[in-house]
Amino acid sequence: MAKIRVGVAGYGVIGQRLADGVALQEDMELVGVADVAPTLAVRALKEKGMPYDLYTALPEKRGELDALKIPVSGTLEDLVKKCDVMLDATSAGVGAKNKELYAKHGKKGIFQGGEKNAVADVFFHGYANYEKGIGAQFLKLTSCNTTGLIRAVDCIDRKAGVERVAITIIRRVADPGDYHRGLTNALQIDHAPSHQALDLMTIMPHVGATGILVHTPVTHGHIITVVMTTKKELSVENALEFFSEHPRIRPVSIDEGFLGNASLFRYARDLGNPRGDMYEIAVWRDSIVKSGKDLMFAINIPQEAVVIPENIDAVRACTGMQKDRIEGTDATNRYLGIGKWKA
Amino acid sequence: MAKIRVGVAGYGVIGQRLADGVALQEDMELVGVADVAPTLAVRALKEKGMPYDLYTALPEKRGELDALKIPVSGTLEDLVKKCDVMLDATSAGVGAKNKELYAKHGKKGIFQGGEKNAVADVFFHGYANYEKGIGAQFLKLTSCNTTGLIRAVDCIDRKAGVERVAITIIRRVADPGDYHRGLTNALQIDHAPSHQALDLMTIMPHVGATGILVHTPVTHGHIITVVMTTKKELSVENALEFFSEHPRIRPVSIDEGFLGNASLFRYARDLGNPRGDMYEIAVWRDSIVKSGKDLMFAINIPQEAVVIPENIDAVRACTGMQKDRIEGTDATNRYLGIGKWKA
Amino acid sequence: MAKIRVGVAGYGVIGQRLADGVALQEDMELVGVADVAPTLAVRALKEKGMPYDLYTALPEKRGELDALKIPVSGTLEDLVKKCDVMLDATSAGVGAKNKELYAKHGKKGIFQGGEKNAVADVFFHGYANYEKGIGAQFLKLTSCNTTGLIRAVDCIDRKAGVERVAITIIRRVADPGDYHRGLTNALQIDHAPSHQALDLMTIMPHVGATGILVHTPVTHGHIITVVMTTKKELSVENALEFFSEHPRIRPVSIDEGFLGNASLFRYARDLGNPRGDMYEIAVWRDSIVKSGKDLMFAINIPQEAVVIPENIDAVRACTGMQKDRIEGTDATNRYLGIGKWKA
Amino acid sequence: MAKIRVGVAGYGVIGQRLADGVALQEDMELVGVADVAPTLAVRALKEKGMPYDLYTALPEKRGELDALKIPVSGTLEDLVKKCDVMLDATSAGVGAKNKELYAKHGKKGIFQGGEKNAVADVFFHGYANYEKGIGAQFLKLTSCNTTGLIRAVDCIDRKAGVERVAITIIRRVADPGDYHRGLTNALQIDHAPSHQALDLMTIMPHVGATGILVHTPVTHGHIITVVMTTKKELSVENALEFFSEHPRIRPVSIDEGFLGNASLFRYARDLGNPRGDMYEIAVWRDSIVKSGKDLMFAINIPQEAVVIPENIDAVRACTGMQKDRIEGTDATNRYLGIGKWKA
Numbered sequence A, B, C, D: 001m002a003k004i005r006v007g008v009a010g011y012g013v014i015g016q017r018l019a020d021g022v023a024l025q026e027d028m029e030l031v032g033v034a035d036v037a038p039t040l041a042v043r044a045l046k047e048k049g050m051p052y053d054l055y056t057a058l059p060e061k062r063g064e065l066d067a068l069k070i071p072v073s074g075t076l077e078d079l080v081k082k083c084d085v086m087l088d089a090t091s092a093g094v095g096a097k098n099k100e101l102y103a104k105h106g107k108k109g110i111f112q113g114g115e116k117n118a119v120a121d122v123f124f125h126g127y128a129n130y131e132k133g134i135g136a137q138f139l140k141l142t143s144c145n146t147t148g149l150i151r152a153v154d155c156i157d158r159k160a161g162v163e164r165v166a167i168t169i170i171r172r173v174a175d176p177g178d179y180h181r182g183l184t185n186a187l188q189i190d191h192a193p194s195h196q197a198l199d200l201m202t203i204m205p206h207v208g209a210t211g212i213l214v215h216t217p218v219t220h221g222h223i224i225t226v227v228m229t230t231k232k233e234l235s236v237e238n239a240l241e242f243f244s245e246h247p248r249i250r251p252v253s254i255d256e257g258f259l260g261n262a263s264l265f266r267y268a269r270d271l272g273n274p275r276g277d278m279y280e281i282a283v284w285r286d287s288i289v290k291s292g293k294d295l296m297f298a299i300n301i302p303q304e305a306v307v308i309p310e311n312i313d314a315v316r317a318c319t320g321m322q323k324d325r326i327e328g329t330d331a332t333n334r335y336l337g338i339g340k341w342k343a
Helices: A013-023 A040-047 A059-067 A076-082 A094-104 A144-160 A195-203 A236-245 A261-270 A307-319 A325-336 B013-023 B040-047 B059-067 B076-082 B094-104 B144-160 B195-203 B236-245 B261-270 B307-319 B325-336 C013-023 C040-047 C059-067 C076-082 C094-104 C144-160 C195-203 C236-245 C261-270 C308-319 C325-336 D013-023 D040-047 D059-067 D076-082 D094-104 D144-160 D195-203 D236-245 D261-270 D308-319 D325-336
Strands: A004-009 A028-035 A054-056 A085-088 A108-111 A122-124 A138-141 A162-172 A208-216 A222-230 A249-252 A281-284 A289-291 A294-301 B004-009 B028-035 B054-056 B085-088 B108-111 B122-124 B138-141 B162-172 B208-216 B222-230 B249-252 B281-284 B289-291 B294-301 C004-009 C028-035 C054-056 C085-088 C108-111 C122-124 C138-141 C162-172 C208-216 C222-230 C249-252 C281-284 C289-291 C294-301 D004-009 D028-035 D054-056 D085-088 D108-111 D122-124 D138-141 D162-172 D208-216 D222-230 D249-252 D281-284 D289-291 D294-301
Touching: A004 A013, A004 A076, A004 A307, A013 A028, A013 A085, A013 A307, A028 A040, A028 A076, A040 D261, A054 A059, A054 A076, A076 A094, A085 A094, A085 A307, A094 A108, A108 A307, A122 A195, A122 A307, A138 A307, A144 A162, A144 A195, A144 A222, A144 A236, A144 A249, A144 A281, A144 A294, A144 A307, A162 A195, A162 B162, A195 A208, A208 B222, A208 B289, A208 B294, A222 B208, A236 A249, A236 A294, A261 D040, A289 B162, A289 B208, A294 B208, A307 A325, B004 B013, B004 B076, B004 B307, B013 B028, B013 B085, B013 B307, B028 B040, B028 B076, B040 C261, B054 B059, B054 B076, B076 B094, B085 B094, B085 B307, B094 B108, B108 B307, B122 B195, B122 B307, B138 B307, B144 B162, B144 B195, B144 B222, B144 B236, B144 B249, B144 B281, B144 B294, B144 B307, B162 B195, B195 B208, B236 B249, B236 B294, B261 C040, B307 B325, C004 C013, C004 C076, C004 C308, C013 C028, C013 C085, C013 C308, C028 C040, C028 C076, C054 C059, C054 C076, C076 C094, C085 C094, C085 C308, C094 C108, C108 C308, C122 C195, C122 C308, C138 C308, C144 C162, C144 C195, C144 C222, C144 C236, C144 C249, C144 C281, C144 C294, C162 C195, C162 D162, C162 D289, C195 C208, C208 D222, C208 D289, C208 D294, C222 D208, C236 C249, C236 C294, C289 D162, C289 D208, C294 D208, C308 C325, D004 D013, D004 D076, D004 D308, D013 D028, D013 D085, D013 D308, D028 D040, D028 D076, D054 D059, D054 D076, D076 D094, D085 D094, D085 D308, D094 D108, D108 D308, D122 D195, D122 D308, D138 D308, D144 D162, D144 D195, D144 D222, D144 D236, D144 D249, D144 D281, D144 D294, D162 D195, D195 D208, D236 D249, D236 D294, D308 D325
Parallel strands: A004 A028, A004 A085, A028 A054, A085 A108, A108 A138, A122 A138, A162 A208, A249 A281, B004 B028, B004 B085, B028 B054, B085 B108, B108 B138, B122 B138, B162 B208, B249 B281, C004 C028, C004 C085, C028 C054, C085 C108, C108 C138, C122 C138, C162 C208, C249 C281, D004 D028, D004 D085, D028 D054, D085 D108, D108 D138, D122 D138, D162 D208, D249 D281
Antiparallel strands: A162 A222, A222 A294, A281 A294, A289 A294, B162 B222, B222 B294, B281 B294, B289 B294, C162 C222, C222 C294, C281 C294, C289 C294, D162 D222, D222 D294, D281 D294, D289 D294
C-alpha cells in the first residue's frame, strides 16, 4: 500500500514535532514542511543538513532564506499539491486562510486548537471521538490542555461513566525559549469557565464540565486537578488501574522523584527523547483522593508534544487508514514508541 | 477598663505584623516584642527609632544586639511576666518550648499554624469557632491558607450549609525577600490530601474536605479554587452576595484590573497599607461558576497578613474581652480598618 | 513665600510616587493629579478618600470615572492652569503631546526617561548637573537605572575624577503587579552599548561609558555592576567612605542580611516606608573590589521610587527655588526623610 | 591500539553527560557508570534498556535497585578495577573519598569543580593548560562558568595577550528539574571577588581577574559579561574573528533570534542534540563593544554540558593519548561533533 503523503505548514513549536512524529510513521511519508522566515527552527533545520524539505509560505520573503543559503523546495502550494493531508500548525488565524488552498486542491487539512472551531468539519480527539473523524476533510484538534485532559476523562468514562468534571488548570505560561509572552512573579486568573472545559463538552457532550484557569510563570508542563463525578463510584485503586492501562497515560509518584512538572521534563531529557519531549500525560498516584463519592486527581500535560499523537491519529482517521479507534491509535503509538515502557 | 497587655515572641514576617496589628487595638497594649538576633526586621525596628520595646529570647546572643546599639528591654521571660497574653510567632517547634514559660507564669499563649496541634487546647478560627476559644489558655491558629479558606467556607456554611469541599491550592512558595526557600521554573506537587483540607475538617468537623496543593514560584499570595457542595443549592448571585457581606472577604473582578495575586499586592501598596499588606482575602467575581449543583470559585490569600485579624480575635476570645463571635471579630475589624471600604 | 504649585500628569507607578513625594515638600503644594481611566491606582485613590484631586486627561472617557462615583475636579488643562510646574509621568510619547499644553499656558514641564530627549531643553540629574536645570522651562529626567547609576558615578567623580565606566545592568523586567510585560525562566540581552551608558555620557560628557544590559525575571530592583577607571586611584576603603557620605546612597552588606534586591524591598517594607519604597540606591560593601587600578562594585536600584528625589530636585532647579545644587538636593532630602538614618 | 577504558562515578546531571560523551569517543570504551540509588536518571537508564552497565557505589543500598529490577553489574570498586581512568562526577566531597579507591588500584582520576583543588595534582582546562595534564594521575576540572569563561579568555590571550578581566556572572540558579535549590523573584549577590575569577587566575596565572556574581531565578545558562584589558589593542572585528575561529565558541546575534540564554537552549533542542544540550559557549556579536582600549562582551554558558569536552580532553591528556593540545582537543571535538556547523 502506498504511504500517505503528509505535509506540515508552520514549522514552529508544534510544527517541528508534527514533522518528527510523521517521519516516524512507517506508513506515512513526510513530504516537507513550510514556513515563512529564517526562524531559529529553520536555522536548526539547515544546521542539521535539511532532513526535511522546506517550502516557503511567503514567496515574497524567500530572499531572506536564499541569503542564508537555506534550500527552498518550492511554495506552500507546491507542497500542498504533493500531499494527501496537510497538518497545519501555523499561527492562530492563518490556518483558516490556508484552508482555502487545501480545499482548492481537494486535500485534507488538520488544524490546531488555536483556530476557530468553524474551520473544521469535526472537532477531533484520537481517543474520545476517533469515529467522527473517519473520512472527514477538515479536522480541528483540541489544544494541549484539552487533549491531555480528555485522555484522562475518556479513560475513566469508558470504564465507569463520567457525569461531571470541575477542573483547575495550573497553566505554564510560555514554552522554553519563548520570549514573546511571559509572566514574572505573578499568578494570572482567566474568566471562568475556562475554554478547556467548554471544549471538553463539545468533544464529550454527555459530560458536564467547568473550570478555572490560572497562569503561572513556568515553562515545563501544565498541571490540571480534576474533581470528577462518575456514574459508578470508583475507588482510588480502580482509578489508578484504569489510568495504568492507558497507553498515553503514565502514572508516576512523588516518592519516585517526580516532584512536579519539571521532573517530568528532566526525565524525558534523560530518556534521550528528541527535544526532551514526552507524548504521555502523567498522573500522580499520590494525588488521587476521594471527595465524597467523587474522585480528585492531578495530571501533568507536556504542552509541546502532547498533541502530536492525536494529530497523527487524525491523519489515520480522515484518510481511513484505520477505521477503528483502537487500531488507529495503536498504530500511532507503535511508531511513536508510546507505551513501550509499560511492557 | 484596663487594657489587655500583649507581647509578641518572634519578630519575623508574622510577628512584625502581629505587633503592628495589636498596636492598633485601642483596648490592647503592645508591651513589646522578642527576638534572638539582629535580623533585618530588628535592624528596621532600630532605624525607625524603636517604636516597640525589644526583648531578647536568647540572652547569650544579646551581645550582637548591643554591638549594634539596639536597645534591649530585657529577656523573653521579662516580657512574659508583663503580659496577659503572648502571641507566639516563632519558628515552628520553638513555640512548644516557649509554652513552658507561658505556663510557668500562668499566661495565655497563642500559637501559629506551624506548631503541632498538641501545643494548644483549642485549634482556633475567629469566624468558625470563636466560642471554643473563650477562656482557653492555649490556642493555635490555622495557617495562612486555611485561615483564608475557612473564612470563605464558613461564610457560605452559615447561609446554606456546606457538605463538602475539594480544593486546589496554588501556593506561593516564598514571601518577598525570602532567600531561605525557593523554586525556579517549576511547579511542585504535595502528597494529597493537603494538610489544609485536614485542618479545615478539624475546625469544621461537619464538612468533608480534600485537596491537592501545588507550589508555584511566586511570592504575592496563594490562589485557592474551591469546588463546594452545599446543602441548599446556591446560585452564583447568592454566593457573591454572601461573600460581599463578609467584612474580611473582598470581591474583585478581572475587568476592574485585578488580574491575579500580584494585582492585589499592588493595590494594597497603592492603598498605602503598611508594608503593602492586606488583611482581606479576595474572591474573583469572574471565577464563580456552577458545576452541576455545586459551586466553584477562586480566592486569593495574602499570606503575610491574612492571619493577623484571627490572631487578634484569639486574644479577645481567650481573655474574654468579648464573649460573642460577632462582637469579638467586629472589634478586631474596627481597629484594623477592615471593611471600611464596603461602606 | 508662596508655595510652588505642582501638578502630576499620569497617575501610574511613577506618577503616584511623584504625587506622594511632592505632598511631603513643605514648600510645594500638590494641586492635583491627572489620569484617563479608572485604573487600580485611581480606584485606590478613591478608596483612600481622595487625598489628591483627580483631573481627567481624556474628557471623553470621564463617564467611566463618573459611573464609579470617582470625583473629577476638571480636565488636565484645568490642572495645568492652576500649576507652576507639571511633573509628567504619562506613558512614553504622551509627554511630548502634553508639552504643547504646558507651553500654551507658559508653564514648566518635567518629563520622564521614556520621552525622547528632544522634548526638553535640559537632560537633568539633581546631583550631576543641577545648575543646568536652573530656570529652564522643560526638563527631562534620566530613567531609573541611569538616575541611580549617575548618583554613584557622580559621587566618585567629584572626589577622584571618573574617566570611564563599563557597566552590566542586571535589569528587573517588570514591577510588582505588572501584567503587561514579563519574562519567564529566561535572561534576555539587549544590543550593546545600553542606552543607560549613552545617557550617562550625555549628562556627564567628560566620562566614557559603555555597557551591556540583561533582563531578568524579577520585580524588586535592578543590580548594576560598575567597572570604573578613576583619575586618582582609589582604595576600596576610599570608595566606601565616599559612598557613605552621599545622602542618597546606602551602603549595605550581605552579612547584615542584605542578600540581594529582594532583601532591600523587604527592608523598605519593614521600615514602614509608604508602598515599601526606598529612595536610596544601595551599594554592597562586600562587592567593592579592585581590578588593577580600577574599581568594581555593585549597586541596587529600587526602580519604582529612585527617580522621585531627582524629579523634585528638578522642580527646585527650574523654578529657581534653590539656585545651589547642595541647597536644592538637601531640601528635597529633608522633606523626603532621606539620609536621616545616617545620623 | 586498545581503547582507553573509562568509568563514570556519579550518574547525575554531569555524570550522565560524561557517559554519553565518552560513549561517542571511538578511541575510548565506556565501561560503566556508578551511582547509589534509583534516582530519576537511573530509572531512565533502565527504561532505555540499560545502554550502560550500572555499578553500585553503596552496596548496602543495592536492595533498592534490585527491588525495581534494575540490573547491577557490581560495585564501584569492581568498576574501578576494569578502567584506566575514572571520571568522577559525584557530589562535592565524595570525590575526595573515591580518590583513595582510585589510588589503591593505581588508576587515574578526574574530578569536577565542586571538589577542593587539593584533590588533584593539576587544575586543568583543555585549551588553557592541556600540557600540564599530560601524564598526571589526578586532575580537577574547572566548574561550568570558569570552563566557559576560560575558553573565551584563552582564545583572545593566544592572539593578543590578556592582562586583566573584570567579570559579572549572571548565574542561573538551578538546572531544569532541580528541586533541591531555588530562588523566587530575587537576585542574590555573592561576596566579591567570585571564585570563578580566582580559579581563572590559578589556571592562567599571568592574567589578573576579579568579578561579581549575581544569582538569578532561571535554569537555562549563565551569562557572563567580561571587561578585558589586552596587551595588544583589539577592534570589535578582531575579537569577533578570533572567537569565530574557536571550535568551542559559537558567535550568535540577537537579530538571528538568539535573544538570551533560553534561545540557545531552544536551539539546541531543535538541533536534536541529546537532552537539548550544547557543548559550545556562545558569544553575542551584538554585545561586543570597546571601553576605552578595553573590550567588553557577553557569553552564554550552557551549564549542564559545557564541561564535558574539557573532561574528555583531560582523559586524553592524562593518559597521553594525545600529547599535543590541538591534537587532543581536536579529537574530542571530532567525536562530539563540535565545530561541524562552522564548516
